[in-house]
Amino acid sequence: MPDLEHALDALTARVSSLREARTAYPSELAPTLDAALAELDTAAELLAEARAELHKSASKRQNGRKDGPQRELKLLRQVFKAFPVPVIVLDGGGVVRRINGETSRVLGSPDGYLVGRSFPLLVDVSRRAAFRSHLTSVLQTGQPAAFETRLAHQGRTHTVQLALTRLTMPGEPQQMVAAVALPTEVQLPGPRAERPELSDGVLLMAAAKRQDLLARVAALLLDEEALRQPVALSRAARLLAAGWADWVIADMVRDGMPRRQVVVAPKDHPLGGLVRQVERAEPATSQVVTQVLERGTGVVHEMVDDETLLGFCADGPLLTVMGAGSLLCVPIGSGDGALTLVREHDRQPFTLADLAVMQEVGLQLGLAVRAQRSFQSRSQAADALSASVAPRKLPDVPGYEASAIYHPGASVGAEFYDVFPVADGWGFALGGAVGKGEEAASVSAMVRGGLRVLAAWETDPDVVVRNVNEALVRQGTGMFVMAVAGFVKGRGIRLSSAGHHPAALLQPDGSVRFASGGGVPLGISPVAETSVEEITVSVGETLVLYSEGLISSRNDLGEPYGEERLADVLGRCAGQAPSTVVKAVEADRHAFSGGQVWDEIVILALRGA
Numbered sequence: 001m002p003d004l005e006h007a008l009d010a011l012t013a014r015v016s017s018l019r020e021a022r023t024a025y026p027s028e029l030a031p032t033l034d035a036a037l038a039e040l041d042t043a044a045e046l047l048a049e050a051r052a053e054l055h056k057s058a059s060k061r062q063n064g065r066k067d068g069p070q071r072e073l074k075l076l077r078q079v080f081k082a083f084p085v086p087v088i089v090l091d092g093g094g095v096v097r098r099i100n101g102e103t104s105r106v107l108g109s110p111d112g113y114l115v116g117r118s119f120p121l122l123v124d125v126s127r128r129a130a131f132r133s134h135l136t137s138v139l140q141t142g143q144p145a146a147f148e149t150r151l152a153h154q155g156r157t158h159t160v161q162l163a164l165t166r167l168t169m170p171g172e173p174q175q176m177v178a179a180v181a182l183p184t185e186v187q188l189p190g191p192r193a194e195r196p197e198l199s200d201g202v203l204l205m206a207a208a209k210r211q212d213l214l215a216r217v218a219a220l221l222l223d224e225e226a227l228r229q230p231v232a233l234s235r236a237a238r239l240l241a242a243g244w245a246d247w248v249i250a251d252m253v254r255d256g257m258p259r260r261q262v263v264v265a266p267k268d269h270p271l272g273g274l275v276r277q278v279e280r281a282e283p284a285t286s287q288v289v290t291q292v293l294e295r296g297t298g299v300v301h302e303m304v305d306d307e308t309l310l311g312f313c314a315d316g317p318l319l320t321v322m323g324a325g326s327l328l329c330v331p332i333g334s335g336d337g338a339l340t341l342v343r344e345h346d347r348q349p350f351t352l353a354d355l356a357v358m359q360e361v362g363l364q365l366g367l368a369v370r371a372q373r374s375f376q377s378r379s380q381a382a383d384a385l386s387a388s389v390a391p392r393k394l395p396d397v398p399g400y401e402a403s404a405i406y407h408p409g410a411s412v413g414a415e416f417y418d419v420f421p422v423a424d425g426w427g428f429a430l431g432g433a434v435g436k437g438e439e440a441a442s443v444s445a446m447v448r449g450g451l452r453v454l455a456a457w458e459t460d461p462d463v464v465v466r467n468v469n470e471a472l473v474r475q476g477t478g479m480f481v482m483a484v485a486g487f488v489k490g491r492g493i494r495l496s497s498a499g500h501h502p503a504a505l506l507q508p509d510g511s512v513r514f515a516s517g518g519g520v521p522l523g524i525s526p527v528a529e530t531s532v533e534e535i536t537v538s539v540g541e542t543l544v545l546y547s548e549g550l551i552s553s554r555n556d557l558g559e560p561y562g563e564e565r566l567a568d569v570l571g572r573c574a575g576q577a578p579s580t581v582v583k584a585v586e587a588d589r590h591a592f593s594g595g596q597v598w599d600e601i602v603i604l605a606l607r608g609a
Contacts, residue, residue: 011042011043011084012082012084015084015085016084043083043085043180050079080098080100081100081101082100082101083100083102084102085102085180085181085182086099086100086102086103086106086107086160086180086181086182086183087099087100087102087103087178087179087180087181088103088114088119088178088179088181089167089176089177089178089179090119090135090176090177090178090179091174091176091177092135092139092174092175092176092177093118094118094119094120094131094132094135095116095117095118095119096114096115096116096117096118096119097115097176098115099114099115103181106158106181106183107122107151107153107156107158108153108156109153114303117303117305118305119179120132121303121304121305121307121325122151122152122153122345123149123150123151124149124150124151124152124345125320125321125323125345127147127149127150128320130147130149131149131162134147134164135164135177138164138165138166138177139166139175139177142166144163144164144165144166145163145164146161146162146163146164147161147162148160148161148162148184149162151181152325152344152345152346153303153325153345156346157345157346158181158183159183159184160181160182160183160184161181161182161184162179162180162181163179163180163181163182164177164178164179165177165178165180166178213239213240213243213244213357213361216239217236217239217361217364217365232365232368232369232372233250233252233261233262233365233369234262234264236250236361236365236368237249237250237262237264238264240264240341240361241264241265241266241267244341244354245328245341245342245343246265246266246322246342246343246344246347247263247264247265247266247278247322247324247340247341247342248262248263248264248339248340248341248342249262249263249264249278249339249340249341249342250262250263250332250337250338250339250340250365251283251286251289251337251338251339251340252332252336252337252369253293253335253336253337257284258283258284258289258290258293258337258338259283260278260279260280260281260282260283261337263275263278263279265278266344274313274315274321274322277313277314277315277318277321278313278318278322280313281310281311281312281313281318282311283311283338285311285312286309286310286311286340287306287308287309287310287311288301288309288310288327288329288340289310289329289338289340291329292329292330292331292338293331293335293337293338296331296334296335297331297359298328298329298330298331298355298358298359298362299328299329299355300326300327300328300329300350300351300352300354300355301326301327301328301350302326302349302350302351303325303326303349304319304324304325304326304327307319307320307324309327310322310324310327310340310342319342322342322344323344323345324342324343324344324345325343325344325345325346325347325349326342326343326347326348326349326350327340327341327342327343327350328340328341328342328350328354328355328358329341330355330358330359330361330362331359331362331366332362332365332366332369333362333363333365333366333367333369333370334366336366336369336370337366337369339358339361339362339365341358391417391418391419394419395419395420395421395426397419397426397488397606398426399488399490399491399608399609400488400537400606400607400608400609401577401578401606401607401609402419402578402604402605402606402607403577403578403579403581403582403604403605404417404582404602404603404604404605405582405583405585405586405601405602405603406600406601406602407549407586407597407600407601407602408597408600414432414433414434414435414436414437414440414441414443414444414600415430415431415432415444415547415548415549415599415600415602416429416430416431416432416444416445416447416448416602417429417430417431417545417602417604418430418448418451418452419604420452420455421456422455422456422458422459422487423455423456423457423458423459424459424489425487425488425489426487426488427451427455427461427485427486427487427488428485428486428488428545428604428606429448429451429452429483429484429485429486430483430484430500430545430546430547430602430604431444431447431448431481431482431483431484431498431500431547432444432481432482432483432547432548432549432600432602433447433479433480433481434479434480434481434482434521435479439477439479440479443472443477443479443481444481446472446475447468447472447481447483447522450467450468450471450472451464451465451468451483451485454467454468455485455487459487460487460494460496461485461486461487461494461495461496462494462496462530462532464485464496465483465485465496465498465522465528465530466528466530468483468522469498469522469523469525469526469528470526470528472522472523473523473524473525473526477523479523480499480521480522480523480524481498481521481522481523482498482499482500482501482521482522482548483497483498483499483500483521483522484496484497484498484500484501484503484517484545486503488606491536491537491538491608492534492535492536492537493534493535493536493537493543493606494532494533494534494535495515495532495533495534495535496519496530496531496532497515497516497517497518497519497530497531497532497533498519498520498521498522498528498529498530498531499518499519499520499521499522500517500519501517501546501547501548501551501563502514502515502516502517502518502563503515503517503535503543503544503545504543504544504545504546504563504566504567504570505535505537505541505542505543505544506541506542506543506544506570506571506573506574506581507540507541507574508540508541508574508575509574510571510572510574511571512567512570512571514563514567515533515535516531516533517531518531519531537606537607537608538608539608539609540575540607540608541607541608542570542573542578542581542605542606542607542608543605543606543607544570544581544582544585544603544604544605545603545604545605546566546585546602546603546604547599547600547601547602547603548599549597549598549599549600549601549602550566550585550589550601550602550603551563551566552598552599553589553592553593553596553597553598553599553601554593555592555593555594556594561589561592561593565588565592566585569584569585569588570585572584573585577607578605578606578607579605581605581607582603582604582605585603586601586603589601
């Protein structure tokens, strides 16, 4: 044993000299490498001597000496720990059983972290199959093997000369393999080689980076476009791929099954090929995705032990072809989906701190997705309600030109207008429920539909308006509606007003006179109080009806637009087509109110032709 200790000290000194030579003469690596390989042979001889000593110790134990073997084993453990070259003891499946201190130093991994993990996962993807073949050959034949490969761990990449030797260890039921790794080239993750967790400054920077990520995700998801369009997932995935992962995958649950929705690959990765395979892979076959969805909590694999966790593609396990070294998966919302992040071997692995921040990101994503769905549903309902209070296209009314403008307000519309056939001609209606929101819009739609339907059997608009009032009162909505309806017969128009603004008649000379209007809004009393009037619209004259939203528009001083200003604008439109008239009125109102719109703007014009 003294000779072995002396030889070990000498080997340590020579290896130190080789490191200095590699640094001092980087352009002459070949002689240094040859010498390093010779030292590997010396290391193998020392291990063989140590093994022989173990056999002697076993024989002495049989002869009755009990304390000697224990001393020899302790010495051998000390030799293994102090060995100046990285040595990893593997079982027949390639699982790490022992590592020495130099291995921990080179790989940047804490003592015991690698024990129990699969060593081939550290080997470059292109050489894993070769490594397993060499491992099997060494176990079966007992002949050593050596080859060059790359190891990646904790964000460091090492090009090493790897030597494999079969071992028979006392107390172990199976044969082992000693893997001696001599680094020939090391690439560190940054200018500092020490592990980040040992630096308080790096810890603070990492914490600040996580907080910044949460703030950026929140700002992104609160953007109005993220509510109007289904872009929250793709935007968040691109943000995460920019600095947090090489691969980002989002799977959403639809019809009770997870469906792949977003895949973001590394920037330098070509489109198609592997990206398409990841997109087409069924997330339901992914162990990690189903586990996260079932348990409702995230998982982190600092070092991927099982390469089948994410499922398979045509080229094998997805994680294998992706070059995955570390994986993190968290739920999106409450069972809405799963967010998976993958880092390659040459990057720092995910940590528990990363898992915590991604759990929060997943929660925010879930809230954003649900808000977008709710917003979209309400928006579709609002569009449907808006469509129910305004015709898509005005029909042709014999003897008249017709045009209209409908400008939605800040909330779901409550104003309506319509032009429709009646028993012996054409009719029109305009009005709106007093109120805002979906309920007011639905009441307006009901009144519009009632006027249109009842007009098919009646010849007097006032009878139609009264019947609609009776039906509205019986419905008990608690809302009242200002409305005006008119039936066209030749050049005559019979108007029935229920609390609506008076219609304006623009004459060819530019003069404007207003109808009487008036009456009581619908829905207030079981017996309607309406105002009926007969108007003649000659050729060249234009009848203009308008909503409350036009008259009540205000400027910066709080002054209303009013009917007097409307008359001035109409006077300047004498002889113009109805489409020109309604556009001129809307443009003037827009300029008056500075572009602000609070309530719906409806303008309907009928010109005698």
